[in-house]
Amino acid sequence: MQAAKQQYRAQILQKKKKKMPLPHAVLITYPTAGQLNPMLQLAQLLHSQGFYITFVNTEFGYRQLLRGNASLDALFGRFNRSSFRFVSIPDGICESDLQGPGYLLNVWFSIVRNCPAALHELLLELNSSPDVPRLTCIITNFLVTFPRDVADRLGVPELVFWTTSACGLMASLHVRELVRRGYVPLKDESCLTNGYLDTAIDWIPGMKDIRLRDISSFIRTTDRDDFYLKEEMEEADYALKSQGLILNTFEGMEGEVLDALRGFFPRIYALGAIGSLIDQISGSAATTTPMRLGSWDEEEEEDRRCAEWLEAQQRGSVVYVSFGSITTLTRDELAEFAWGLAESGRPFLWVVRPGLVEGGIEALPGGLVEETKGRSLLVKWCHQGKVLSHPAIGVFLTHGGWNSMMESVARGVPMICWPGFADQYTNCRYACKHWGFGMEIEEEVRRGQVTEVVREALEGEKGEEMRKKAMEWKEKARRAAAEDGTSFTDLARLANDLTQLTTNTGIKQTKHTPS
Structure with a gap:
């Protein structure tokens, strides 16, 4: 070579x-x-x-x-x-x-x-x-x-x-087969909560310990003509006819x-x-420089605020929170995450971008800023690569999108995943089950679990194991790029x-x- x-x-x-x-x-x-x-x-x-x-x-x-x-x-x-x-x-x-x-x-x-x-x-x-x-x-x-x-x-x-993981692509390639075998579409809405999504899928090449819930979110439909389900299959078919495939993995x-x-x-x-x-x-x-969402001057100021605030934090103590560029939260979900982070007692940097929730950063519950004064920073944008590279970051609370996951892997930062869209469920499963640097928050987010998972990730035995694994993956990523x-x-x-x-x-x- x-x-x-x-x-x-x-x-x-x-x-x-x-x-x-x-x-x-x-x-x-x-x-x-x-x-x-x-x-x-x-x-x-x-x-x-x-x-x-x-x-x-x-x-x-x-x-x-x-x-x-x-x-x-x-x-x-x-x-x-x-x-x-x-x-x-x-x-x-x-x-x-x-x-x-x-x-x-x-x-x-x-x-x-x-x-x-x-x-x-x-x-x-x-x-x-x-x-x-x-x-x-x-x-x-x-x-x-x-x-x-x-x-x-x-x-x-x-x-x-x-631009998804190789596992995400392999899962997409088999959505049509899931339909053919009768797994999809779901028979009715009860399949979302009655354990049906825990059905083992043990026949997809190269993928082990996968359940139906770990496949793309687009299979969670009762409609065979669902737009996202059909597009998932058509995009996979399109890729199969290309003369080459490029992936952001190693x-x-x-x-x-x-x-x-x-x-x-x-x-x-x-x-x-x-x-x-x-x-x-x-x-x-x-x-x-990653894609920005607001004005240049405003986000240069946000970048400076992040750097100054992180410098004042202890090494490995900060929860970095970002749910990517398209995830949306309800006001109730926002409140559960907010109070879960507050009650953890740990410092956190949270990107509440425009569009994350109706009302934007103003939708955060009253009293949160006062409750977490001195140990929280709320911004609309940050340079994620720089933030993840900072030694103060201890864990990344994320939606589990592949771009974010690869940035986290490259910097040796363990993850708390809250998947909700497309391939994020597949990424979460692999981060938690196979790669060992992740923990998952349940789909119906509750502040108590947020508090518990944050504390465990930063100070518990599981967190120590995750940090060790994350550093191992960082070294593997470095060797792949060398x-x-x-x-x-x-x-x-x-x-x-x-x-x-x-x-x-x-x-x-x-x-x-x-x-």
Whole structure:
């Protein structure tokens, strides 16, 4: 692998000397923070390997990108402007689409209606433009399932970046089989509470000790035509027809399921933890700024407040609380978490982002701030990578989304998981049962359990075991991202494979054997 990597770098250097066209990757992302951030990181990795990058966003996502980086110039500071450009396509999303609990569906339908034709036109234009290298490949986010026909028309291979865990993907691949075998849809609503979800599912390749409740939340429906259930199956089918699969995971963490996935995909590239890989290549930590949700000045101030507050806390004493970019809580759930944290007596930093709960940060119960004065900090945004890297953080209370989980793994921080959407149940099961660095809070959250779990995670025997496991996984993630680690070599292999592409030959049909 080392020889292949050196040969690839020599080829790129030679092309630059001869002023040969660079390989050109077009990356197409779904416009939510949980999808946009890892796609930006993938773009950064490919750019570091000598690729010309065209990063395609929808207009909605592009506005978020600009808002979160103060200006396009600020964002471009991380990239070579002559070989990395951002473009946007119309999506028809307006502010009214983003209001209320159904906003995710509004965004989805607007994109499906408005983006395909514009994307096709853009790709055709890019491939014939004298100002950019001809397209080498198209890489799509797994939620964007409409570029394939134009990729086929251009003769350009299409790869899929699946941003869940490998286990989450494997579970998604078998949702259709769950339907065929009669597990799904549920017979009636009582199946959610009568123990039916504890049914063992022991036939999914590479996955052990899995119950029905550990599969995607989208199977928890009584409607065979449920939108999310159907999309889960269609997205998995779409990925299966791609010419390559990219994952934010690493061999040492999900090797068994990755081996099983190789029976479904012609080639797999495991680049996780993707943030650690960027740090390794760039030589510095926290090189990628996550998507922001408010104004630049406001969130710079939040970032400063977090840093100052954490400096005043004891090592390993703080509960960091964040439920990601799309999770929503009821006011009752918010109150249970708030008073559970307060009654634990431990310091906590809580990200109460706009949209987490109706009323925002003002919805927190009266008296909470006074009750926890001096040991709590409530913010609307923080740089999660920086916070998790701080030695004061003792545990991460999270929804269990895969981006957050990989950030936590890379920094050796144990987790308290409260899953509620999509693959979060799968991630939680593996964190608690198989990887050993997690504890779970029950779906119907109660303040007493929150208090108990927080205290155990920070001071109990279980917490000590979790911290030990978390540090072991941190070291495994570091080794994977290091030169000659599995993720580093997979990146070199991905870059090498992509540069060998032509419109006629496609990717070489080779299997990868883990080192």
